[in-house]
Amino acid sequence: MLSVCIIEGSMVSSNVLSGLKMKKNQTKSQFVAVASIAAELSAVMDVAKEISLAAANAKAIAFRAGEKAKGFQPITDFINELAKDTIELVHAINAHALQLYQLTVDEYRMTEAFNKFELAGVLAKGATYESSLRPALLRAQQKMQECLRQFNSHIAQLLDQLGEVMHPARAARVIAANSRIEASQAGEYLQSLQAVAESVDNAAQVIHDNVQRCRSALSFITLTE
Amino acid sequence: MKMTKIYEGAYQWIMFGRDENKPDNIIDTNQYVVRTANRCLLMEPGGTELFAPMLAAVLHHAPVEEITDLFASHQDPDIISSLGLWDQALPNAKLHAPAIWEGFLRHFGCESIEYVPIPDTGGVIRLDNVELKLIPAHYLHSSGNFHVYDPNAKILMSGDVGAALESPGAPVFVDNFEAHVEKMRYFHQRWMPSNQAKRNWIERVRELDIDIIAPQHGRMFRGDDVRRFLDWFEGLQVGTAV
Numbered sequence: 001m002l003s004v005c006i007i008e009g010s011m012v013s014s015n016v017l018s019g020l021k022m023k024k025n026q027t028k029s030q031f032v033a034v035a036s037i038a039a040e041l042s043a044v045m046d047v048a049k050e051i052s053l054a055a056a057n058a059k060a061i062a063f064r065a066g067e068k069a070k071g072f073q074p075i076t077d078f079i080n081e082l083a084k085d086t087i088e089l090v091h092a093i094n095a096h097a098l099q100l101y102q103l104t105v106d107e108y109r110m111t112e113a114f115n116k117f118e119l120a121g122v123l124a125k126g127a128t129y130e131s132s133l134r135p136a137l138l139r140a141q142q143k144m145q146e147c148l149r150q151f152n153s154h155i156a157q158l159l160d161q162l163g164e165v166m167h168p169a170r171a172a173r174v175i176a177a178n179s180r181i182e183a184s185q186a187g188e189y190l191q192s193l194q195a196v197a198e199s200v201d202n203a204a205q206v207i208h209d210n211v212q213r214c215r216s217a218l219s220f221i222t223l224t225e
Numbered sequence: 226m227k228m229t230k231i232y233e234g235a236y237q238w239i240m241f242g243r244d245e246n247k248p249d250n251i252i253d254t255n256q257y258v259v260r261t262a263n264r265c266l267l268m269e270p271g272g273t274e275l276f277a278p279m280l281a282a283v284l285h286h287a288p289v290e291e292i293t294d295l296f297a298s299h300q301d302p303d304i305i306s307s308l309g310l311w312d313q314a315l316p317n318a319k320l321h322a323p324a325i326w327e328g329f330l331r332h333f334g335c336e337s338i339e340y341v342p343i344p345d346t347g348g349v350i351r352l353d354n355v356e357l358k359l360i361p362a363h364y365l366h367s368s369g370n371f372h373v374y375d376p377n378a379k380i381l382m383s384g385d386v387g388a389a390l391e392s393p394g395a396p397v398f399v400d401n402f403e404a405h406v407e408k409m410r411y412f413h414q415r416w417m418p419s420n421q422a423k424r425n426w427i428e429r430v431r432e433l434d435i436d437i438i439a440p441q442h443g444r445m446f447r448g449d450d451v452r453r454f455l456d457w458f459e460g461l462q463v464g465t466a467v
Contacts, residue, residue, distance in 0.1 A: 120280040124282075127281065
């Protein structure tokens with residue numbers, strides 16, 4: 001025996017649709033922000049490596065300059081340590097950013113599922129087993145909220161870590177200023193040492209700017225539960 | 226979503242399709258459900274876009290907790306890209322799908338649902354007292370491909386074999402085979418890669434007792450149109466793009 005029926009054209013309310021659209025845009029921003037953080041961090045890592053190289057270079061020049069650059073020698077160790085600290089911090093932040101990316105994927109999947117379940121609920125209005133959807137909807141909502149909670153907590157932690165990277169960057173600028181003073185007393189090595197000071201200063205500025213961009217991107221995507 | 230009961234006995238076969246709210250730029254698909262006393266098998270669940278209307282439609286026939294099994298004939302997105310969503314909705318369900326596609330299908334998201342790999346030789350799905358046979362249909366069109374045959378209801382769910390590119394709202398059964406041929410020709414010639422696989426499949430399918438061939442796109446064949454389709458397909462050269 002054959003029979004045909006059509007579910008009565010259940011109209012999906014414009015509120016539900018505009019809510020879905022807003023959420024879609026938010027998720028898009030999340031993915032873009034997390035990807036841009038990874039790109040900015042990779043640039044910070046490159047700059048930190050440059051500082052490390054500048055420190056080695058400065059050490060060699062200071063060694064050749066001997067007495068004339070005596071004040072410069074301990075500064076090179078500081079520069080090197082700052083570079084090392086920055087690299088270590090960026091490694092840790094990268095690992096965290098990777099977790100954040102995974103959470104973004106999980107959160108996207110859960111939100112997508114929740115939205116679709118909600119839509120199914122609207123479309124299933126009047127269906128014999130409409131109410132059986134409720135446990136799945138609740139489960140999806142709980143999972144989605146848990147993902148959001150974790151996501152926001154990771155964002156907060158990441159913001160703290162990025163704040164920590166700003167410290168060595170600020171210290172590097174102070175060191176660069178001291179380096180210039182010491183370089184002025186290094187006679188024929190003046191130009192070489194001033195170039196080192198310049199490159200540390202520039203690098204510190206680049207790190208500062210990149211980290212600042214990461215922080216703004218992160219602040220932008222903190223989600224509301 | 227249009228729902229058509231195509232078998233009613235101790236259990237039911239229901240065809241779902243012709244979703245009016247489907248975006249125009251995605252191909253229309255047919256989904257099939259076998260509903261037994263306590264279980265429900267959803268065949269070719271469809272793409273992500275179709276998930277909500279499909280779930281809503283199934284709720285007219287079964288509660289969520291009784292949708293226990295999914296079947297995917299192969300790996301295409303219009304067949305099963307909704308897997309990640311079903312995975313959230315049905316954490317205790319099983320997905321019966323070709324073994325060779327497991328690692329690929331898991332990309333759609335399959336953490337809770339149990340993946341039951343179908344070996345190349347085929348297998349069975351048991352739902353309460355109903356036994357459905359999984360008939361190999363490799364290279365028609367996918368390299369790992371199965372159809373579902375119900376010897377009691379005499380229905381063969383034939384995946385992409387028998388598919389037609391139809392206009393929206395087309396009837397669910399073929400009513401004029403000769404006119405229908407032109408809607409199937411390009412699809413079969415272009416999507417089916419192997420004449421050898423086609424001949425082998427036809428030979429095996431001719432031995433089955435079939436009242437209805439139910440493809441994943443287009444219209445179903447019943448009665449004499451089943452034989453007409455097999456004859457037509459046998460004479461058709463496929464894999465014509467090279």
